[in-house]
Amino acid sequence: MPWTSAGLPHPAHPGAMAAMLALLALLCLLAAYGDMRARRIANRLCLAIAALAVPYWFAxxxxxxxxxxxxxxxWALLLAVPLCALFAARLLGGGDVKLLLALALWIVPHDWPLLIVATVLLGGLVALxxxxxxxxxxxxxxxxxxxxxAIVAAALLVLVPxxxxxxxSLASAAG
Structure with missing residues (x-):
């Protein structure tokens, strides 16, 4: 029985998932802050985001x-091809590519078009x-x-459902 608009199943461990989503949000905000402050996205943040996807999917x-x-x-490896082409064309930074690929481990593939469109639109606002x-x-x-x-904002937007x-799920388990 689906529990989200993305059609994900009832979670095996909803409390653990909630904690990991909160940690993901914190890591994303740190990545966005670092990019705003120094125009760099730390490798350790991208690695932490990617690594945290492992227990998330088990939960x-x-x-x-x-x-x-x-x-x-x-699927993320397939996404790497166009992202690396954008990097080679100097249209996207290396940190942006790593962040998108790390976040791709969290987002179901049928939500990637929404992620890309939201990133482009929000990126336009950030550029403005x-x-x-x-x-x-x-x-x-x-x-x-x-x-x-823009990448962080779009990913968090996609993960809202x-x-x-x-x-x-947590409310129904508690009630």
Missing amino acids: LAGGEGLLTLLRHAA GAALHHRIARSCGAPSVPYGV VAKGLAV
């Missing part, structure tokens, strides 16, 4: 967690804000865009 799928994670990793800030500050050269902020479904 969701129980014994099927490894298979689910392997499917997500295979960076351009305005650049102009107001009367800085020289081209403005630098912290695209990780999962969090809502988890909240419903």
